[in-house]
Amino acid sequence: MSSPKCKDPIALNLWYAIAPLEEVLDGKVERSILLEQPIAFTREPSGQIAVWSHDGDGARPVGASLPVQERYGYFWTTLGTPDADIFAIPEYDEPDRRNIHAASFGVNASAPRLVENFLDMGHFPYVHTDILGAEPHTEVKEYFVERSDERDEILATNCKFWQPMASRASSGGADVDYIYRVPHPYCSVLYKSAAIDPARMDAIAIFIQPITQESVRVHMMLSLLDDTSTDLDIRLFQQTIFGQDKPILENQYPKRLPLDPRAETPIRADKSAIVYRRWLSDKGITYGVIPAAA
Amino acid sequence: MIKLYDYELSGNCYKLRLLMSFLGLEYQTEAIDFYPGNQHKSDAFRRINPLGQLPVIDDDGLVLRDAQAILIYLASKYDPNGKWYPRDDAALLGQMAQWMAFADGITATSSAARLHDGLFYSSIDIDAARAGAHRLFRILDEHLFFAEEAGQDWICPGDHPTVADIACFPYVILSEEGGISRMTYPAIRRWCDRFKRIPGFIVMSGVFPAGPGFTDAAGVAA
Numbered sequence: 001m002s003s004p005k006c007k008d009p010i011a012l013n014l015w016y017a018i019a020p021l022e023e024v025l026d027g028k029v030e031r032s033i034l035l036e037q038p039i040a041f042t043r044e045p046s047g048q049i050a051v052w053s054h055d056g057d058g059a060r061p062v063g064a065s066l067p068v069q070e071r072y073g074y075f076w077t078t079l080g081t082p083d084a085d086i087f088a089i090p091e092y093d094e095p096d097r098r099n100i101h102a103a104s105f106g107v108n109a110s111a112p113r114l115v116e117n118f119l120d121m122g123h124f125p126y127v128h129t130d131i132l133g134a135e136p137h138t139e140v141k142e143y144f145v146e147r148s149d150e151r152d153e154i155l156a157t158n159c160k161f162w163q164p165m166a167s168r169a170s171s172g173g174a175d176v177d178y179i180y181r182v183p184h185p186y187c188s189v190l191y192k193s194a195a196i197d198p199a200r201m202d203a204i205a206i207f208i209q210p211i212t213q214e215s216v217r218v219h220m221m222l223s224l225l226d227d228t229s230t231d232l233d234i235r236l237f238q239q240t241i242f243g244q245d246k247p248i249l250e251n252q253y254p255k256r257l258p259l260d261p262r263a264e265t266p267i268r269a270d271k272s273a274i275v276y277r278r279w280l281s282d283k284g285i286t287y288g289v290i291p292a293a294a
Numbered sequence: 295m296i297k298l299y300d301y302e303l304s305g306n307c308y309k310l311r312l313l314m315s316f317l318g319l320e321y322q323t324e325a326i327d328f329y330p331g332n333q334h335k336s337d338a339f340r341r342i343n344p345l346g347q348l349p350v351i352d353d354d355g356l357v358l359r360d361a362q363a364i365l366i367y368l369a370s371k372y373d374p375n376g377k378w379y380p381r382d383d384a385a386l387l388g389q390m391a392q393w394m395a396f397a398d399g400i401t402a403t404s405s406a407a408r409l410h411d412g413l414f415y416s417s418i419d420i421d422a423a424r425a426g427a428h429r430l431f432r433i434l435d436e437h438l439f440f441a442e443e444a445g446q447d448w449i450c451p452g453d454h455p456t457v458a459d460i461a462c463f464p465y466v467i468l469s470e471e472g473g474i475s476r477m478t479y480p481a482i483r484r485w486c487d488r489f490k491r492i493p494g495f496i497v498m499s500g501v502f503p504a505g506p507g508f509t510d511a512a513g514v515a516a
Contacts, residue, residue, distance in 0.1 A: 020330075023330070031416075101330070103329060103330055104330070104414070105412055105413070106411050106412045106413065106414055107412070108411060108473060217414075232325060232327050232331070233325070235327070236301075236302060236325055236327075239302060239303060239329075239499070240302050240303075240499050241499075242499075243302065243303050243498075243499025243500050244499045244500065246412070246471060246499075246500055247470060247471065247500050247502070250470060250471070251470070
């Protein structure tokens with residue numbers, strides 16, 4: 001690979017989900033883009049997935065494959081040399097869960113804008129009206145945000161929101177508990193009370209594959225406790241939600257997330273976003289953001 | 295009962311959900327896994343529509359495909375006032391047919407650009423799709439501007455919107471998802487706002503309701 005277009009060493013050295021495993025077919029070469037670098041992938045006769053970067057023609061250079069890992073129903077790769085493994089989602093392995101790929105969508109927005117929107121509860125009643133929220137239940141109650149330097153992730157807990165239809169399995173409005181994790185600069189996992197078992201939580205993850213600084217592919221993975229809905233119903237529910245977020249995401253300006261604390265005025269409900277921006281700043285991330293002036 | 299083979303994120307399916315909502319019609323839906331499942335291209339679905347496209351309706355055994363064709367059918371059969379598809383005026387019939395064909399052009403350009411950007415339809419020529427949509431939007435914007443000058447709110451003459459408005463609306467309002475801004479089409483933007491205020495209007499994912507507007511009384515008071 002010639003020198004990468006992305007000059008951010010932090011971004012280059014991360015793992016990225018590229019495609020759901022069921023879309024990687026024997027002998028069929030598919031193309032994608034990661035951090036502006038054209039890549040291609042296929043499933044080899046051995047069953048292994050091979051990924052390589054190329055100059056736009058898809059041609060596979062001899063003996064120059066990129067690293068591959070299969071995790072959470074997707075294959076992941078990297079353009080650099082990650083110093084950490086892909087983050088853990090222990091719930092994924094629980095035997096009674098339904099693990100479903102909801103969709104991969106293209107969005108003309110930066111990866112950090114997607115993460116922030118995913119963390120935000122304040123928009124539920126206005127953007128996901130009568131599904132994830134409804135007026136007059138608009139208050140974002142006080143919640144906790146902590147940053148674990150040991151695990152290198154952000155955790156928001158004690159989040160509560162009243163939701164008319166929290167998931168496909170819901171039978172009516174309920175106070176729903178949320179936990180948010182940001183274990184990767186461009187990935188997030190949320191946990192919310194499961195409709196069928198209030199003692200446990202559904203998990204919903206977004207794995208963002210930056211195409212450029214201002215456009216992404218977002219892969220949505222659900223790990224749910226739901227013994228009634230079909231896979232299709234679950235997938236369509238999530239697509240409906242994401243389809244509502246899309247125009248909001250694409251209309252945020254500037255498209256790159258400004259990390260200067262004075263650039264945008266947060267309110268109390270944005271506590272997790274404030275910590276997220278500071279975390280990105282401290283990491284020295286430059287891809288998809290407008291770094292704070294030194 | 296009418297059954298609609300449906301996909302939430304499809305603007306063409308939305309056309310039918312809109313008309314049935316305006317008419318207060320009850321119907322069932324059968325969700326099709328358009329993306330990522332490509333179910334509309336499956337052998338089973340091609341037995342329902344050999345073109346492998348959504349939407350399709352089944353009304354008591356009558357199976358119809360093509361959003362514009364279904365709009366004509368539903369309005370003709372179920373609109374007791376005959377307002378959405380008036381059939382007694384030759385000029386108006388011609389105009390409605392003209393703008394419904396125009397709506398197909400909007401699908402071929404604006405919807406194609408949206409599929410390219412959002413769902414990775416990589417074989418679409420994105421620059422051609424966007425340029426084509428802008429060409430059509432310019433024509434529609436001028437048409438709506440002169441209609442407004444003549445005291446008309448809708449695409450076809452008369453005091454009530456028609457199936458032509460429904461056919462054109464979805465892929466106009468969703469155009470930004472394909473990178474097609476409506477910034478320079480003020481008459482289109484005003485028409486979209488009027489359309490969203492038609493009683494019975496419903497949204498789909500990616501479409502938001504009209505903002506709060508002044509009623510006449512409030513306007514006078516202000």
